[in-house]
Amino acid sequence: MKGILLVNLGSPRSTEVKDVKEYLDEFLMDERVIDYRWFFRTLLVRGIILRTRPKKSAQAYKTVWTDQGSPLIVITQQIKDKLEKIVDVPVEIGMRYAEPSIETGLRKLQAQGVDEVVLFPLYPQYAMSTTETVVEKAKEVQKKFFPSMKINYVAPFYNRSIYIEALSESIKENLPESYDMLQFSYHGVPERHLYKTDPTKTCKIGDCCMKDDYPAHPYCYRHQCFKTTELVRERLGIAPEKVVVSFQSRLGKDKWIEPYTDQTLEHLPKKGVENLAIVCPAFVSDCLETLEEISVEGKEEFLEAGGKEFTYLPCLNDDDRWIEVVKTLCMEQMDFSK
Structure with missing residues (x-):
């Protein structure tokens, strides 16, 4: 059975x-x-x-x-x-x-x-x-x-069309009519994890994440996050300059994959971003890292840096x-x- x-x-x-x-x-x-x-x-x-x-x-x-x-x-x-x-x-x-x-x-x-x-x-x-x-x-x-x-x-x-469609529709329904930037914040991992999980030993953490059919892609978390973002962006018809990717929840002093979410939230208002929408596609269920770290702490960081409007878009949950x-x-x- x-x-x-x-x-x-x-x-x-x-x-x-x-x-x-x-x-x-x-x-x-x-x-x-x-x-x-x-x-x-x-x-x-x-x-x-x-x-x-x-x-x-x-x-x-x-x-x-x-x-x-x-x-x-x-x-x-x-x-x-x-x-x-x-x-x-x-x-x-x-x-x-x-x-x-x-x-x-x-x-x-x-x-x-x-x-x-x-x-x-x-x-x-x-x-x-x-x-x-x-x-x-x-x-x-x-x-x-x-x-x-x-x-x-x-x-x-991360790249399955049925998932991308569901995620895109959820984002579309919760996205405010007016926004300057859509931020995709993924949970971070130490850089060395990418090398450890790559049996091909070809990962370089950089431009290779954007290449097509690179041998490390099935094991590269960073590539998969950028790929999810790009597929959603294309499906929603959002201009590339209105989307940014970042990584949250780093722990300790080791080098984690970049860019960091907290630093991005602080820098965006300096670039003229006043109305920010943010989504966390590494999670399918809302949790501490989305409900507290992003929608509370992240909002505070963005507004204190000069932002005006902050919209957290929920996870897929039980959609x-x-x-x-x-x-x-x-x-x-x-x-x-x-």
């Missing part, structure tokens, strides 16, 4: 500091998130970051928390509920970090008689700290607890067009004979 497991990032179980600390410990100790050797990663995460960050993060989570809980988990559950109504197989959700875990999701499917699973990492673009860590964790859990279960994985869909995309991409992986 077949089934679907939708996998998202995860969230603390509550806004209590202890729960946020537990979540951050699991998240930041992932070697594909902070890719230092275990000893140095432990010193950094447990010796420095977890001494101060949980309290600050808990306050941030409180500003976005809903009556139902974490917005990311609530929205992922809404996606699951809508998808279940248009497919004829069981659907569950799992999170890479915290609960409901990937193991929990697979156990729920197994309890319903499922032995062939389509696992969908809910990340449009490929990165070591997103798609790769989900797939590797799922393989680990499968080997340990579900050795007879077959799992097919939905590949990154019906997005649910159809999820269904299509899952159905493509339902043939386990391949």
Whole structure:
């Protein structure tokens, strides 16, 4: 019997500091998130970051928390509920970090008689700290607890026409009539991650991102972000000079991919941008990084720098067009004979 497991990032179980600390410990100790050797990663995460960050993060989570809980988990559950109504197989959700875990999701499917699973990492673009860590964790859990279960994985869909159409229509519906610039803000990653995930060893982090059919593209997060942007821009008929790409959420002093979102928000008013619209296509569900970091902190940065109007465009969330995309991409992986 077949089934679907939708996998998202995860969230603390509550806004209590202890729960946020537990979540951050699991998240930041992932070697594909902070890719230092275990000893140095432990010193950094447990010796420095977890001494101060949980309290600050808990306050941030409180500003976005809903009556139902974490917005990311609530929205992922809404996606699951809508998808279940248009497919004829069981659907569950799992999170890479915290609960409901990937193991929990697979156990729920197994309890319903499922032995062939389509696992969908809910990340449009490929990165070591997103798609790769989900797939590797799922393989680990499968080997340990579900050795007879077959799992097919939905590949990154950053350039799939059905996704681009759904994203473009969502942006179009929420875009203000008058705006000077549309900013695409993607989650950032350290530059070294791009080199680590490139089996072709051809990535140079630069103009190669814009070339056609470059061998590193299937593994290059930066290229995939720029490609998503370009495809959406073309579909909406927006002039190139009215679109800018940036990367948010950098951590520590290492070099992350550029340009940085916070610096871009500060510089745009100096270039005459007064009315800014911003969207975050690295996320399919609104979460702390969109609802607090961008629509609150980002807005403050832009307005303090001299901007006049700031419009945050929501993620796809449980938009019906997005649910159809999820269904299509899952159905493509339902043939386990391949």
